[in-house]
Amino acid sequence: MSRPQEPQRSFFHFGNPFRSPKGSHLPPGLLSLLDKFEKTLSERLQKLVPKDKSDILSLSWMKLAMGSLSEIHRDIKDLITELEIPVTDWDEKWIDVYLDISVKLLDITIAFTSELTRLNQGHLLLQCVLHKLESNSPDQFLRACSSLHSWREQIRSKNPRVETCRPVLDNLVESLDLPKVRNSAKGKVLMHAMYGAKVATTYICSVFAAAFSSSTDNLLDLNSTVPATLPWAQVFYNVQTTVSTEIKNIFSRGEFTVLRELLAVDNWANKLYPLLQDGFSPAQEESFKHSVSELRKTAEELSQGLDNLSKVVDDFFKIVLSGRDALLCNLRAGCASPNSVLGRNTDEQIVR
Template sequence: MTHQAASSLLSSLGSVLPHFSLHRATSNVSSKQQQRHPVLQEFESKLAEKLEALKLAGEELGFLSIDWFIQSMTVVLATHSNVEALVPDLQFPLTERDGKWVDEYLDDSAKLLDVCNVLKEGISDVEHYQMLVQVALLNLDNNNNNESCFSEAKYHRARNALQDCKEAIKKKDTEYRQGQPKSKLENCSSMLRTMGEKLVNPKGVDAVKGNGFLNAIYGAKVTTIFLCGLLVIALACKPKRPLMNLSVTSHYLWSSPLLSLQHRVKEETDKRKNGGSIALLCELDSVDSSVRRLHNLIDGNLTDKKLGPLPKPQWQEMKQLVEDLRKNSAHLGSGLGPLEQYVNELFRILINSRLALLDILSKSNWQSV
């Protein structure tokens, strides 16, 4: 990967998210100056601002809503794109002492690539669920626009599609809570939790390497583990483990905003779990609720063999339930595409960063130990 190619990616990324830039720095500065290097200072300030903005967005949009998750992914993308921007500035000599952080960086970035793949599969599962919802809506729209219009076959097709929706959610729920082998989402959640437990804050000479590169990596990893971990469990159903609780040192500018956001999100996840929500992702839970109510109404009428048009009260109830399902499903569907796009962007940025670092290592004849 050339620096020109990396710059091209960052330019294109800037058109789809509020990306903040980091100015390049000179390499001939003292260790004391590096501890307060303006590049790292700007990285931390901007990350703090974005985490604070994400908390405010949660209050407005709703924590755990698909719109909020889309915004959270822009924060993850921005932090990683800025880590990538710092890689070409790594001009310090690489020694055997650097082997540990180099290996950790390459290992963790490989794990995050796996996380991206699992997230894409999770989004694809919800898209399939959405397709079943649309099948049901299509049959109900053609069968329910007028009281005089009635087709028992269409009600049967709608009921079957809604039943498939319920089975799809039940399967996700069962796999996540009881699954042996574990579902990919649960394995991914466990891996991120382990990464969070093993996070080490850079100290001493390691903390001032390059332009504070290791500190920037630390901030990016903390942000990614928290926000991507939250998205993983939101795409599943009834996660059996509580939300991970990341511990970070307080001296970073972004520490307080992140801990405050983490606390607020935990309040919301606990509220939804205690309220009996089947899914932490708000729109998915709303669609599931509409699916179950509508299925019960249709199934009850077909079981009772009421083969004529529904009585007016039930017809009106059916019409309202269909409208609720259409509204909830549309909101969920409109967010899945952008969410998947941002996951793909994160995957590409992680690849670019790895290639850029490996290029530096090869030029320095470095061999990891």
């Protein structure tokens, strides 16, 4: 998916668009479009601060976060439509920006999909464990113990694809300085909106990378990068502070992962493992049965959560891909349809 390696450079060395108030040279109609986008962005970000901090990094929260990114990127698509900027009028810098960002997002989303697939494959081992535990045979218990050991080793192993996320994240951070737009009020609106979308996307992707790599090394701090004058800035600061603090707290307790459902399964596996390995007395039988029951319950919750998250990650991938392909197709002379590169009507199937 990645393009050939090029020397690292910032595509946004053209100046900072935030040196002057956004509305100083914008007509009322365009200012209204930008205000609408930024208000919606604030609302989408605000939803990522749960009432209970223990919900952060649950798979349902991650589904909400990735779903919010999909909505933000749909909002950008809608804004481009409302601005009525023909692709032939796009500044070459804007196109360079859009294409470069999109290929990085595709790469990092592929890494996330790879990790979700790997974690979901562990469910087969858990199913094998639970199936063997239905028997009262000591021999089957020993086999279940072996399968459980394999699962514990698998979920603690590193995924090479996820390990490549940091350079991509660094590139996205470099790209947060937008090109200075001259002689195009519509272009200024587009660049301001894209800045907000990119900040949200870059930070949330760093949260996913930190969660999947079990390391805060991938967790970005963008507070100093985002100008406080932006209407959505305070909400973003709150999201980043709340989420990043909770992630660091979890790792400070020595946990091997911040994924809540995965931790729940691992906790019950840890209680069950010595009972399978060393055997248990009649007095421990109830504790054994309870552990098996809870392992089955939490394993199903983990599997369902991973499936649901995989779907929204795949949806985000399709949204980014369809936007990129539509732009490339419109740039080609004689292209019959902006979606012909995909071979299907992506506007109808993906972005409604």
